[in-house]
Ligand code: BDR
């Protein structure tokens with residue numbers, strides 16, 4: 001089975017991605033938390049809530065960076081609610097004491113060094129922890145099997161700023177470091193791709209209506225952002241009609257099953273750090289101007305039947 005390390009900013013789609021991995025035949029070595037959809041403290045709490053409902057509290061959870069490397073924190077809007085989980089009350093939430101004493105960055109370095117060449121790192125959040133880790137241990141990227149990222153964009157369409165996808169816009173310097181220093185295979189589930197790969201509302205209804213504690217939990221924490229996704233404002237942002245866009249789950253599915261990606265582009269990529277409207281925007285070097293040999297695998301088409309099956313299993 002695959003060895004996975006997850007780096008999350010536990011909003012609702014991160015939760016969906018984690019649950020996908022828990023239901024799959026994968027070994028989760030740890031989950032590192034970072035600022036993003038909500039404060040890193042809430043991210044830690046939310047991650048524990050997910051593990052609790054899945055009976056997997058033995059998986060270690062680590063607290064990481066609370067802010068981006070430079071610049072202001074971008075508030076994740078209110079899309080996932082102020083607590084990242086739709087502000088649905090949870091009186092039985094596990095205690096925050098369950099968070100490991102070891103910090104996320106050192107845990108990341110330790111776990112990858114303990115399993116050289118074997119770990120797939122799935123990052124579904126601003127890349128602050130990963131950037132700090134590679135600055136401390138520059139050998140880290142060469143020891144990863146693969147790095148799967150939800151983030152960036154290919155058509156300069158933003159969901160946070162005009163041209164910025166949230167995970168990259170929330171820490172452009174970190175995204176820059178990761179895309180330029182991690183010389184391991186990198187797989188990208190970019191914003192537009194996730195929008196073009198929506199699942200139907202009909203699927204979403206069936207998915208949430210499953211008779212299980214996990215499905216009831218998901219329906220509760222998802223209500224806030226689900227209602228928002230169905231409004232006119234989001235129809236523009238979500239490109240080409242509405243539907244279920246579980247962004248982070250695409251990166252996870254690719255890490256879990258090698259047959260998930262059906263078509264992809266292979267180009268060098270980087271991130272814009274300055275610019276009035278373009279800070280945090282991903283740039284794709286289709287011609288070769290950047291003289292970079294490393295090419296990222298940019299997902300274009302994935303197996304959506306397989307995706308629906310994995311999503312269903314996640315809430316069983
Ligand atoms: C990304 O931003 C976050 O809000 C989501 O969890 C996802 O990781 C989408 O742009």
Ligand code: CA
Pocket residue numbers: 008009010011013014036037124125248
């Ligand atoms: Ca996320």
